[in-house]
Amino acid sequence: MKVLVLDGVEEEGLKALRQEPGIQVDVKDKMSEDELVAAIGDYDGIIVRSATKVTARIIEKAARLKVVGRAGVGVDNIDVPAATARGILVVNAPEGNTLAVAEHTIAMMLSLARNIPQANASLRAGKWDKKSFMGVELRGKVLGVIGLGRIGSAVAKRAQGMEMKVVAYDPYINEEKAGLLGVTLLSLEELLKQADFITVHLPLTRESKYMLGEKAFSLMKDGVRIINCARGGVVDEQALYNAMKSGKVAGAALDVFEKEPNTDSPLFEFKNFIATPHLGASTQEAQLSVATDVAREVVAALKGELVKNAVNIPSVSPKVLAVIKPYLSLAEKMGKFAAQVICGRVNKIEATYSGDLAGQEVSPLTTAILKGFLDSILQEMVNFVNAPLLAKKRGINVIQRQETEEADYANLITVKVKSDQEEISVAGTIFGKVDQRIVSIDGYHVDAVPEGHMLYIPHIDKPRIIGPVGNLIGTHNINISGMQVGRKVIGGKAVMLLNIDSPVPEETMAEIAKIDGVLGVKSVSI
Ligand SMILES: NC(=O)c1ccc[n+]([C@@H]2O[C@H](COP(=O)([O-])OP(=O)(O)OC[C@H]3O[C@@H](n4cnc5c(N)ncnc54)[C@H](O)[C@@H]3O)[C@@H](O)[C@H]2O)c1
Numbered sequence: 001m002k003v004l005v006l007d008g009v010e011e012e013g014l015k016a017l018r019q020e021p022g023i024q025v026d027v028k029d030k031m032s033e034d035e036l037v038a039a040i041g042d043y044d045g046i047i048v049r050s051a052t053k054v055t056a057r058i059i060e061k062a063a064r065l066k067v068v069g070r071a072g073v074g075v076d077n078i079d080v081p082a083a084t085a086r087g088i089l090v091v092n093a094p095e096g097n098t099l100a101v102a103e104h105t106i107a108m109m110l111s112l113a114r115n116i117p118q119a120n121a122s123l124r125a126g127k128w129d130k131k132s133f134m135g136v137e138l139r140g141k142v143l144g145v146i147g148l149g150r151i152g153s154a155v156a157k158r159a160q161g162m163e164m165k166v167v168a169y170d171p172y173i174n175e176e177k178a179g180l181l182g183v184t185l186l187s188l189e190e191l192l193k194q195a196d197f198i199t200v201h202l203p204l205t206r207e208s209k210y211m212l213g214e215k216a217f218s219l220m221k222d223g224v225r226i227i228n229c230a231r232g233g234v235v236d237e238q239a240l241y242n243a244m245k246s247g248k249v250a251g252a253a254l255d256v257f258e259k260e261p262n263t264d265s266p267l268f269e270f271k272n273f274i275a276t277p278h279l280g281a282s283t284q285e286a287q288l289s290v291a292t293d294v295a296r297e298v299v300a301a302l303k304g305e306l307v308k309n310a311v312n313i314p315s316v317s318p319k320v321l322a323v324i325k326p327y328l329s330l331a332e333k334m335g336k337f338a339a340q341v342i343c344g345r346v347n348k349i350e351a352t353y354s355g356d357l358a359g360q361e362v363s364p365l366t367t368a369i370l371k372g373f374l375d376s377i378l379q380e381m382v383n384f385v386n387a388p389l390l391a392k393k394r395g396i397n398v399i400q401r402q403e404t405e406e407a408d409y410a411n412l413i414t415v416k417v418k419s420d421q422e423e424i425s426v427a428g429t430i431f432g433k434v435d436q437r438i439v440s441i442d443g444y445h446v447d448a449v450p451e452g453h454m455l456y457i458p459h460i461d462k463p464r465i466i467g468p469v470g471n472l473i474g475t476h477n478i479n480i481s482g483m484q485v486g487r488k489v490i491g492g493k494a495v496m497l498l499n500i501d502s503p504v505p506e507e508t509m510a511e512i513a514k515i516d517g518v519l520g521v522k523s524v525s526i
């Protein structure tokens, strides 16, 4: 497999990739969109920072691509919906640069308070000018943090260390979390009115675009100072320009711009404006950390393992993963089994979990069922990323249930599939730690290992069925390694499930179907 690494991702962090046998790593500094469109077809993975835009045009040509890794937090340079539609996993490294950005924010705030960049420039220009650079202290000032996530929280803690009073606006954070941080949650309007310094730490979304615009500036205190180390566009640069021109804003520091790179902003005319070229995450420690994290995630993704920081599938904590991991393969096999047994156009798949699985986060298992089901019926690549989307596109209503009542098995997964012609159900369990079994089909008890080639034969419970089926298969030199028969009442409907060493030819299937009492015959490959 080949992985392309761009944007100067820290080499030392790529060890996990380089040490993996069978993975070739190509490191390039920069590639244009056209160059990437031409080259991407050769790669199974790509890792970028923020400079390269992984566009829909590139993704369209990415015939082998399985994973896009972002060495950092923001994935706004990756067309995530386009990747999802093609079943390409997008992973990021959201934790490694938190402290770097928090410290950069504090550096910006101190620079604004004490005019450090301006005084440095003035002195180096030969002036010993003390008068122009009178500063303000941070102690006792109110810091308004908009977005109290990883970075916002780290900034709040550090600002409290300098005896600032920290208030925050974040509608998705509860009072308890804010209380633990010693931060007062306010409405946006109240924060704007109270803060001496305002710093933003939220993603750029429809809601946050131009959050600090004309109206917000009009509500702020005179002499307020503004910092943006999050994303360009959260602060409206034109509105900031006007507020600086009028003197409303006493200073502003931007690490990020609406258009990047940006080397000639109108804001550069103000002496009290400070800018850095998107340097928030640029520390040796942060770059090593995000490169290491993303390299590990890309290796896991290429090996088909569940990853920790997937952007386009629900993330699973290591604790949950440890519990559900053994069931992932069983769930996928049950989806495959159901797909090959059901007739007609499927419109509903219901997954029910009981026993040990009742209180667990089971949505990855439901995705595994869908993956197994769709993989058996679709030509296109189906994986954990696009399985739910493909099911939705095909009009399949997916229902997930958990049952807490005492069950017959320590753990049980039941998959019910409904089509316009029939409804079937398959139940499976794991005995001990890894022993997978199908334990019932349509409520008929069986005990079969879901693997290799199988034959499913619903029939009437009467003599001269099992023998002729075995005979027919035997005369074609096909070995039967397992046979299970389940019935509810004597002489009623029954099911037969055979494990066989090689597939049964169509003609033999047709002969089996003709045996008196056989209701149908389905070949299944797991
Ligand atoms: N300058 C850099 O180099 C650099 C580096 C890393 C991250 N970042 C950026 O910093 C920002 C924050 O990163 P993080 O890791 O703290 O993310 P996070 O997801 O941990 O925190 C974001 C917070 O913003 C809040 N939020 C979302 N929408 C909001 C809204 N409309 N109003 C108020 N709050 C809202 C969320 O509830 C969350 O608490 C992101 O935009 C990220 O891309 C920049």
Ligand SMILES: O=C(O)CC[C@@H](O)C(=O)O
Pocket: 049, 050, 071, 072, 073, 074, 075, 097, 278, 279, 281, 282
């Ligand atoms: O890679 C960078 O330097 C910036 C990363 C940063 O914007 C992020 O979102 O993690």
